[in-house]
Each structure stands twice: as structure tokens, then as C-alpha cells.
Amino acid sequence: MITMIQGYEKSTYPREIDQMHRIRAQVFSERLGWEVDVEDGWEIDRFDDENPLYLLSIDPVSNRVRGSLRLLPTTGPNMLRDVFPCLLPGDIIESATIWESTRFSVHQDYAAERSANRLNATTGELLAGIVEVGMMAGLTYVVSVYDARMARVLKSAGCAAEIIGKPQRIGGVMTYAGLFEINQRMLDSIRAASGITQSVLAPRPMDLPTAA
Amino acid sequence: MLLAKDQGAANSRPRLPLLNLTDRYILNNVQKISALGGTNMPVSESYCRMIEQIESFQASGNDNTQILKFVANSYGLTHVAYLGLQLPKLTRDGPLVCVTYPDNWVAHYRAQRYVRDDPTVHRSLQSILPTNWADFPQHAKRIRQLFGEAREFGIGSNGMTFPIRGRGGETALFSVVSDMPASDWEDFRRHNLPDMQMIAFYIHRLITEPMEQQSEPPKLSPRELECLKWAANGKTHEEIGVILNLSTKTVRVYLDTARHKLNGMNITHAVAKAIILNIIPAPL
Numbered sequence: 001m002i003t004m005i006q007g008y009e010k011s012t013y014p015r016e017i018d019q020m021h022r023i024r025a026q027v028f029s030e031r032l033g034w035e036v037d038v039e040d041g042w043e044i045d046r047f048d049d050e051n052p053l054y055l056l057s058i059d060p061v062s063n064r065v066r067g068s069l070r071l072l073p074t075t076g077p078n079m080l081r082d083v084f085p086c087l088l089p090g091d092i093i094e095s096a097t098i099w100e101s102t103r104f105s106v107h108q109d110y111a112a113e114r115s116a117n118r119l120n121a122t123t124g125e126l127l128a129g130i131v132e133v134g135m136m137a138g139l140t141y142v143v144s145v146y147d148a149r150m151a152r153v154l155k156s157a158g159c160a161a162e163i164i165g166k167p168q169r170i171g172g173v174m175t176y177a178g179l180f181e182i183n184q185r186m187l188d189s190i191r192a193a194s195g196i197t198q199s200v201l202a203p204r205p206m207d208l209p210t211a212a
Numbered sequence: 213m214l215l216a217k218d219q220g221a222a223n224s225r226p227r228l229p230l231l232n233l234t235d236r237y238i239l240n241n242v243q244k245i246s247a248l249g250g251t252n253m254p255v256s257e258s259y260c261r262m263i264e265q266i267e268s269f270q271a272s273g274n275d276n277t278q279i280l281k282f283v284a285n286s287y288g289l290t291h292v293a294y295l296g297l298q299l300p301k302l303t304r305d306g307p308l309v310c311v312t313y314p315d316n317w318v319a320h321y322r323a324q325r326y327v328r329d330d331p332t333v334h335r336s337l338q339s340i341l342p343t344n345w346a347d348f349p350q351h352a353k354r355i356r357q358l359f360g361e362a363r364e365f366g367i368g369s370n371g372m373t374f375p376i377r378g379r380g381g382e383t384a385l386f387s388v389v390s391d392m393p394a395s396d397w398e399d400f401r402r403h404n405l406p407d408m409q410m411i412a413f414y415i416h417r418l419i420t421e422p423m424e425q426q427s428e429p430p431k432l433s434p435r436e437l438e439c440l441k442w443a444a445n446g447k448t449h450e451e452i453g454v455i456l457n458l459s460t461k462t463v464r465v466y467l468d469t470a471r472h473k474l475n476g477m478n479i480t481h482a483v484a485k486a487i488i489l490n491i492i493p494a495p496l
Contacts (some may be wrong), residue, residue, distance in 0.1 A: 007338030050381060051338045073340050075413055076377030090433035093465075094379070095472055096413035097406050099340070137341055138405025162461045179465060204347075 001202040002129035003058050007051030016056055018042075019065035027105040034171060047102065050077050055129045057122045058202070059110070067106035067122040069130065074098045074143060080177055084145050087177040088165035097140040098179075101130055104150065115195040119156050124194025127157050131190060132201055134182035141179045148174040158193035159186070259407045262286060263414065263477035276419055281312045283411060284388075287404065290368035291389040294415050297337055298383040299423075307333070308384075310419055317365040324361075329354040336375035336385035342409070344401065345371035370397040374412040378420070386412035417475065429489050430473040437492060439466040444483045444495045 005013050021042035028034045028043055036043050050072060057066040072078045074093050078100040081092055093100075106122045113121040134142055143164075146154070154161055161178030168175055180186065191197065265286070266279050274282075276294075284292045296308030307327065311318065327333055331348045350356050363369060368389035376384040388408060390397055432440070435456075442452040449467070453460045467479050474489075476482030486492045 004341070006335075006341060008334065050377075051340065053340050071340070073377045076379065077381050088433075091435060091466075091469065092433075092473075093469060095468070096376075096409040133341075136405075138407075138409045140406060162459065162465070164462055164465055179461075 001058055001060060002125060002132075002200045003056045003202050004133065004204070005054040005056060007053075013056075016058070016065055017054075020054065020056060020068045023065060023068065023107045024103055024105050026108065028103070031108070043103075047072060047077065047079060053099075053133070055126060055133065057106075057125045057129070064109075065107065066110040067104075067126055069104040069126055070102050071099045071130070071133070071142075072102070074100055078102075080143060080145055084170070084175070084177065086166075086168055086170075087145060087175065091165060093143050093164075093177075093179075095140070097138060099134065099137070099139055099142050101142050101144045104144075104146070115193070117156060117193060119194050120153070121194070123153060124157055124190065124196060125200050127154075127159055128187060128190045128194065128196050128200045130180075131182055131187040132199060135184075135187070139182045142182060143177065143179050145175060145177050147176070151176060151178075154178075156193065158189035160189070258286075258404075259410055260477040260481075262407075262411065263475075263481075266414075266418070270418075276310050276415075277312065279418070280310060280415070283415070284312050287388070287400075288390070288392070289388050290366075290391050291387075293387040293389070294384065294419060295333065295336075295387075296382070296384045296416075296420065297333060298381075299378075299420060308419070310415075313367060314365065317362070317367060320361065320365065324358075326354075326358050330358060331355055332371075332373040332385060332387055336373060337383055340375050340377065342372055342374045342405070345373070370394070372401060372408070374408055376412050376416045378416065382420070384416050384420075386415055414475070429491065430475075432470055432473060432486075432491060433466075436466045436470040436473070439463055440470050440483060440486050441492045443467060443479055444487065444492060446495070 003013070003016065005016065010017055021044055024043035025036075025038045025041055028036045029038045037045065047070070053071040054068055055071065056068045058064070059066050073096070074081070075096055079102050080087065080100055081094070085092075104126065106120060106126075110122045111120060115121055115124060130142055144161075151161070159180060161176075161180055163176050163178050165177050167177075262283065265282060269279055269282055280292050280294065284290065291312045293311035293313060294309075295311075299308060309318070313321075321327070329352070332343070332345070335343050335348075345359065348355060348359075350359070368391045370392060371387055371389040373385050373387045376382075376386060378384070386408075390400065392400060435458075438456055439452055442455060447455065449460045449463045452458070452463045456463070458466075467482070470476075470486070471479055471482035474482040474485045474491075476485055483492075487494050
């Protein structure tokens, strides 16, 4: 299941937030060799201070974090605008109905779990989660920066991207900026590819009924 | 009424031009201009009409509160509210408030210092997800009291708050409140989410941009300019794609970001504004 963690909920989920930053360090620094800052085992950057919305895939049996990603509105500070402007020379994606997805990562222990078409189960769940949350928020697109490896994963996940701007070699790997439509068709496509049949979003704890 | 061009020249701080007669003509004939009135416009007709109305309202000297009242009426809402929470130089004395709420409610809210407990404020500072007021935890006494008293003051029974993030990380919120029956409210939310997101950000820019020290004409990228120029010359998205060797979808995105930067309600409107601002040459 996907657990959404908003800025004000970080203190409610300290264990999950800790695991997320450790998985990010393991994936981006150790495995992919990106030039990211790792402090005390955490990969964390300035965009984590902007109160992003995190989506975490949680193992329903062990309650361990399997993978995560980070969403930020493109009207505010975001990585495509502030870190990778070279991918969109002279351009800015800025819209109240487009969010940016970054730091997509899956824990090594869960990297082998595949659906029938060899798509990683956590990847499928996270992608379905983006579309469901995007529809909840009234988005039209999600924009993301990703490399050739992720491009193949997205393709097998039924996640059609529209490449925008100019793909570049960054740190030795081909890097793209792509737009993903947020609609029922995209959700159906991801569900079909990943064998998901229902909402991946964990029910949110509701307090008391609110009727007066 | 002054034409937008004259106003821009007369004002030392150039602002985006108001909608002029040319825009309105093009808009009214948008279906006839098949090249520009594509079916894949990312915004709804109601949003387009809304921005047109806001601009003509503004042109006839209405203030921001009257504009918000118009937005509320048009969507059948009882009230809408904009709160600038973290704006550079502007919020030292508390949030920048622009609301359609009755004065006695605003005075009561201030006297009770509800801004300290208001979950719409707290959520908007630390969340990007729109929240339906029914989903706020109601176990805290102050929150129950706040929403209870809001109902007593006739604010409305259903509400939804959209957090807003600005270019420099500024934080604001836009709330819409309604007295619709619960099922109508669910329908309204389902159908108007993208509109409300865009209106929230539009209102944010409408209120904050005149306060910014230097407002310059928007900077469009070479690709956006090229797409706009061809759109002004009556080319379809497909034709522009062939000319510039881009996919139709990419052309649509460039035109949409250009529209956004120009604060245009659709591509036609963005083209008209770009011509008025001398960003692109007038078509032959």
C-alpha cells in the first residue's frame, strides 16, 4: 500500500521517513553513484525542506518501506527549474496543475519482486500512486527527470511519457525530462502492466465524524 | 476605457494588459478559428470565461474582494478566501487577507486569534494537497469551535482549501466554501478540481504581482515564441509540429506554458496578449 506523508505529518512517521532517506542514500549514492549529499546515512536535499508530498510503498507484512518518491508543485521551487534547467533550455514548466516527481527509489530487498510482465511490484505501486494522488489533487500532468534505465522501466509499466526539451548526458547517463498525463487512462494502463486491480492508497486515519 | 497598450505605456511599472476588444472578438469567435480552438485545451470553458470576466471586472475598477465575490457567485459558492501566509515583505503583520466573508466574521476571527489554530492555515503551510474541510480532525476543541462559529456566521457548511506555492517558495491558500447539499458538493469537487487549482494560483498572482517591486513582461523561451508565432498565423498544433520538428503533444505543452506565462485564458488569448506586448509580431 501507498502511504502519503505530508510536511506536517513527518513527525507522525519518523520510522518511515528515516527508512526513506536511507533507501535514497543506498539507491542514489551507492548503487547509481549520483553526486548526492549523504549525511548520517540519509540522502536529503533542500527540496526536502519545501514540504513536499512523499509517497511511500509500505510492505503490508513487515511494515518496512519498500520504496518512495517525492512530489512538489511546479509553481514553487522544483528540481527541473532549479537544478536541471539545462534539460529545458530557456523554458520553465510552471502550472498549478503540474507537479514534479523526484527521488523515485526502490529498496534493494524488493528489487526482485516482479509482476507477470517482469515489472517491479513496488515500482508499479508507486506509479499507480502518483496517478491516483494526481487525480485527487486535480492535476493534468506530472513532470519528471529520469535516466535511460528509468525510461525502460516506465515503458514496461505502461507509463507513456512525452519527452520535453533536450535530453542531456548528466554524470555519464542520458537524462530526460518527461510529462506524464494524469487521468483514468494512464491509471488503467499502469494497473494493467503491474497487475494492480484496486486503489493502492492506504486509507487515511479519520478522526471523528464531522457533521454538526 | 483605455486600451491595454496605452495603459502599459502610461504606467511606469508595466503590467499584463487587460483584455481588450480584440481579445474579446477572437474569444467570441474561438470556434470559428479552428486552428486555435483545439479540443485539447488543458483548461475548461468555465475557467476561460471566468478569467475573461475577471479581467473585464478589473478593467472597470473593481477591487480584489469584488473579483473574489464574482468568482464565488459564478461557481455557486457562498464564499471564497485568499490568505497570503508567507509572502516576502508583506506578512510581517500577519497574513494578507482577501476574502468575501462578512466583516463581522473577519473581526471575530481576528479577535479570537483563530489564525493560530485554523487547520486550513497550518495545512497550507506544510502540505500541497487540497483538503476537504470534512477531513480535518475535529477532536480539538478550538477547531470544532472555529468551524461551528463559521457556520453560525453563515460562512457555509462545506469547504475546501487549496495550498498555493509561489516561485520563490511563498505560501498562500485559497478556500472555497459552499452551502450545497453534501452530494452536490462531492460532484462539485470532482468536476472542478483542476479549475480551482488554476484559479487559486491565478488569484495569487492577481493579488501579489502588483505588489512586487519589478514586474516585467513575461520571458518566453525561443520554442514558446516560435510556437506562438505559428499559432498566431493560423497553424494547427499538428502543422506547427511538422514545421518545428516537434510532436503535436510537445507543441501543445509549449503553447500551454506560453499561455501560462502570459496569464492567458487560452491559446487565442495568449496570442492576443503576446501581440499587444510586442513579444511576437502581428500576423500577416
